[in-house]
Amino acid sequence: MTQIFKIPQSVLVVIFTPSLDVLLIKRTDAVDFWQSVTGAKDTPDESFAQTAVREVQEETGIYCGPGTPLAAGLLDWQLENVYEIYPGWRHRYAPDVKHNTEHLFGLQVPAGTRVCLSPREHTAYQWLPYQAAAQACYSPSNAEACLLLPRMCAAKGSA
DSSP states (O other), rough: OOOOOOOOOEEEEEEEEEOEEEEEEEESSSOEEEOOOEESSTTTTTTHHHHHHHHHHHHHHOOOOOTTTTTGGGEEEEEEEEEEOOGGGGGSSOOTOOOEEEEEEEEEOOOTOOOOOOTTEEEEEEEHHHHHHHBBBSSSHHHHHHHHHHHOOOOEEEE
């Protein structure tokens, strides 16, 4: 059986309310690992926007695809992080892959938006003010994205 490796191109989607409360979800495969929605492209030709829509739906049950009420709330921040893949997760990638490129998005949702976690991936969720969310994030790039939230909202005229 041929091993299928993850594509080292992913999205990070900061889901937030108009009051800048951020949704964090807790991973099943790591102790105390809180994060925003993340996920890799399924195919090299899948766009980052398509990946973001798919991952948000898979991980939270929130649908923000084209033609939905939340579609306008999905904002491409036009930012990318390149980081070294944690050694414990490198086995998911081809042997020569050590770095991942992560494309950032924000998704504004109404307060009280229903969250339905994928139990295969996450065990809990919480809404926190953006600064507290940044402190709770395991990943430094995720924490930085939470702290960028007010600036990104001001630039896009949301919130």
